Amino acid sequence: MSPFTGSAARTSDWQHLRCEIADGVATVTLARPEKLNALTFGAYADLRDLLAELSRERSVRALVLAGEGRGFCSGGDVDEIIGATLAMDTAQLLDFNRMTGQVVRAVRECPFPVIAAVHGVAAGAGAVLALAADFRIADPSARFAFLFTRVGLSGGDMGAAYLLPRVVGLGHATRLLMLGEPVRAPEAERIGLISEMADEGAADERAQRLAHRLAEGPALAYAQTKALLTAELDMPLAASVELDASTQALLMNGEDYAEFHAAFTEKRPPKWRGR
Numbered sequence: 001m002s003p004f005t006g007s008a009a010r011t012s013d014w015q016h017l018r019c020e021i022a023d024g025v026a027t028v029t030l031a032r033p034e035k036l037n038a039l040t041f042g043a044y045a046d047l048r049d050l051l052a053e054l055s056r057e058r059s060v061r062a063l064v065l066a067g068e069g070r071g072f073c074s075g076g077d078v079d080e081i082i083g084a085t086l087a088m089d090t091a092q093l094l095d096f097n098r099m100t101g102q103v104v105r106a107v108r109e110c111p112f113p114v115i116a117a118v119h120g121v122a123a124g125a126g127a128v129l130a131l132a133a134d135f136r137i138a139d140p141s142a143r144f145a146f147l148f149t150r151v152g153l154s155g156g157d158m159g160a161a162y163l164l165p166r167v168v169g170l171g172h173a174t175r176l177l178m179l180g181e182p183v184r185a186p187e188a189e190r191i192g193l194i195s196e197m198a199d200e201g202a203a204d205e206r207a208q209r210l211a212h213r214l215a216e217g218p219a220l221a222y223a224q225t226k227a228l229l230t231a232e233l234d235m236p237l238a239a240s241v242e243l244d245a246s247t248q249a250l251l252m253n254g255e256d257y258a259e260f261h262a263a264f265t266e267k268r269p270p271k272w273r274g275r
Contacts, residue, residue: 014050015042018068024061024215025208026054033069038077039125041084044099051106061215061222061274063110064207065133066117067126075124075147076100082151097157100125104159107132108230111223113214117207118142118194123182128158131167134226135195135210138185139203144193145182155180166233168192218256219274 016032016039028050030037039047054060067073076082085093107114107129116122116133123145130136130144146164148157155161155177164173168191176183188194198206214222224247232240251257255275263270 014046025211026060026063028065030067030073036071036074037067038074040077040080048103048106055110061219062112062211063114064211071120072118072122073126074121075126100158104132115207115211117203119203123147128160131163137196137203137207138194139198139200140185142185143182146176147180150180218272
């Protein structure tokens with residue numbers, strides 16, 4: 001994403017979100033606990049815009065996405081979104097659905113790792129937000145449910161039909177998206193939907209620990225790895241290895257690559273600068 005923007009600077013006045021930045025780690029908390037962090041039109045837009053603003057800030061090297069209260073995110077608010085969409089025309093509905101997809105694209109395209117810290121329910125759009133993250137750390141209370149067919153819509157919402165088969169395989173993805181049945185933490189870990197299982201109540205702590213580890217590492221190398229993982233999903237091998245070669249040539253001219261050699265020679269830990 002371009003570092004140049006014509007929009008207003010980042011604000012702290014987000015709807016149903018909190019954003020804190022410390023030591024290179026941004027923590028974005030979905031903060032509507034009385035509604036299990038159900039998303040509104042404003043919350044979708046704010047999350048999309050916040051991720052765009054954080055992507056332009058070189059100080060952010062990792063991001064934790066968490067939920068306040070009893071769960072991670074119960075999806076779109078039934079009254080404020082589903083009820084409202086029944087009164088929309090096709091053009092308005094297309095705008096709304098494109099906006100929700102832009103949130104997922106923002107998670108996948110931001111130039112730093114995103115870690116979802118999941119406890120309790122991650123349903124509907126909440127499940128897709130967790131799916132879009134680079135890492136999903138969950139405690140035993142976590143349960144994922146892709147509920148779209150349960151409300152009469154396609155299971156392929158917000159990029160779920162693109163992302164989920166690439167994480168858990170086509171067979172599991174078909175079952176989860178078609179039936180909309182909840183998947184509890186042990187099964188989610190077995191099929192690869194969870195990156196790491198935390199102890200009860202410890203998902204946020206484990207996510208923070210991983211985020212700080214990533215923030216202290218070679219940020220540019222991580223950013224390019226994430227970009228290649230996304231870009232090469234649909235590339236033939238020849239194009240992928242060529243893109244890998246070009247990326248490595250650029251990074252070999254970077255300060256971090258030279259710093260590794262100096263640190264190895266001097267028998268000390270590298271001092272990564274993300275350059």
